[in-house]
Amino acid sequence: MILLGVNIDHVATLRNARGVNYPSPLEAALVAETAGADLITLHLREDRRHIKDEDVRLMRRALKTRMNLEMALTPEMLDHALAIRPDDVCLVPEKREELTTEGGLDVERYFDQVRDYTRQLSAAGIRVSLFIDPTETSLSAAVEAGAPVVELHTGRYADAIGQAARQSELARIRDAAEIGVYKGLVVNAGHGLNYHNVQPVAAIAEIRELNIGHAIVAQALFTGFDRAVRDMKALMVEARRAA
Ligand SMILES: CC(=O)[C@@H](O)[C@H](O)COP(=O)(O)O
Numbered sequence: 467m468i469l470l471g472v473n474i475d476h477v478a479t480l481r482n483a484r485g486v487n488y489p490s491p492l493e494a495a496l497v498a499e500t501a502g503a504d505l506i507t508l509h510l511r512e513d514r515r516h517i518k519d520e521d522v523r524l525m526r527r528a529l530k531t532r533m534n535l536e537m538a539l540t541p542e543m544l545d546h547a548l549a550i551r552p553d554d555v556c557l558v559p560e561k562r563e564e565l566t567t568e569g570g571l572d573v574e575r576y577f578d579q580v581r582d583y584t585r586q587l588s589a590a591g592i593r594v595s596l597f598i599d600p601t602e603t604s605l606s607a608a609v610e611a612g613a614p615v616v617e618l619h620t621g622r623y624a625d626a627i628g629q630a631a632r633q634s635e636l637a638r639i640r641d642a643a644e645i646g647v648y649k650g651l652v653v654n655a656g657h658g659l660n661y662h663n664v665q666p667v668a669a670i671a672e673i674r675e676l677n678i679g680h681a682i683v684a685q686a687l688f689t690g691f692d693r694a695v696r697d698m699k700a701l702m703v704e705a706r707r708a709a
């Protein structure tokens with residue numbers, strides 16, 4: 467089975483463009499759940515460029531599936547997570563100047579902090595995922611830090627130019643997924659996945675969940691949010707069945 471986490475960050479991007487209260491990220495999340503999303507992902511960035519604190523609070527009360535809160539490795543975000551108690555937290559790297567997440571969390575460099583946050587969040591009943599590059603080093607560090615879940619950064623695969631480069635990046639993801647499961651991790655994946663590149667990743671049997679946002683929100687402008695979610699889920703399920 468392959469699960470779809472719909473990231474609704476960029477519904478908030480559109481809302482914030484005019485400082486009004488529409489489109490509502492919460493409404494989008496509820497539509498996504500009805501359309502087949504298995505969980506809702508949202509990234510409360512330090513700069514609040516899209517998702518706001520109120521979005522997180524509203525969603526925590528209203529979601530019927532799971533809430534996967536993406537957050538940076540900071541005391542402020544840890545406090546937020548311990549107060550909100552999402553089902554899942556995904557620790558992601560963050561740089562103010564970045565357009566979007568550029569790479570995986572450097573678990574080795576921030577090992578003590580990652581392990582400490584993982585312990586505190588786990589003790590609060592929150593499942594911890596680490597957003598990492600698809601490398602054995604990162605996988606080993608994640609296991610040592612005590613994280614039960616990793617999300618493999620698929621950005622280099624999504625941005626690869628040419629069939630050879632794409633196949634090479636896909637092989638990295640496939641190898642990392644196999645190693646991750648062998649090490650006892652739940653392996654998810656995400657970033658930059660769209661209707662044209664999702665199926666080879668969804669076909670990797672070791673991957674449990676894909677988190678997809680930007681492409682779904684973009685497609686929703688033309689087909690509506692319900693259809694955009696259903697179409698993405700159908701592509702994923704079809705690819706997994708054919709694998
Ligand atoms: C961690 C990840 O790949 C995305 O979920 C993240 O949300 C990207 O950040 P933006 O949504 O701000 O582009």
Ligand SMILES: NCC(=O)COP(=O)(O)O
Pocket residue numbers: 473507617655656657658659677678679680681
């Ligand atoms: N962690 C990946 C995610 O939640 C969505 O990333 P994207 O599809 O918006 O690039």
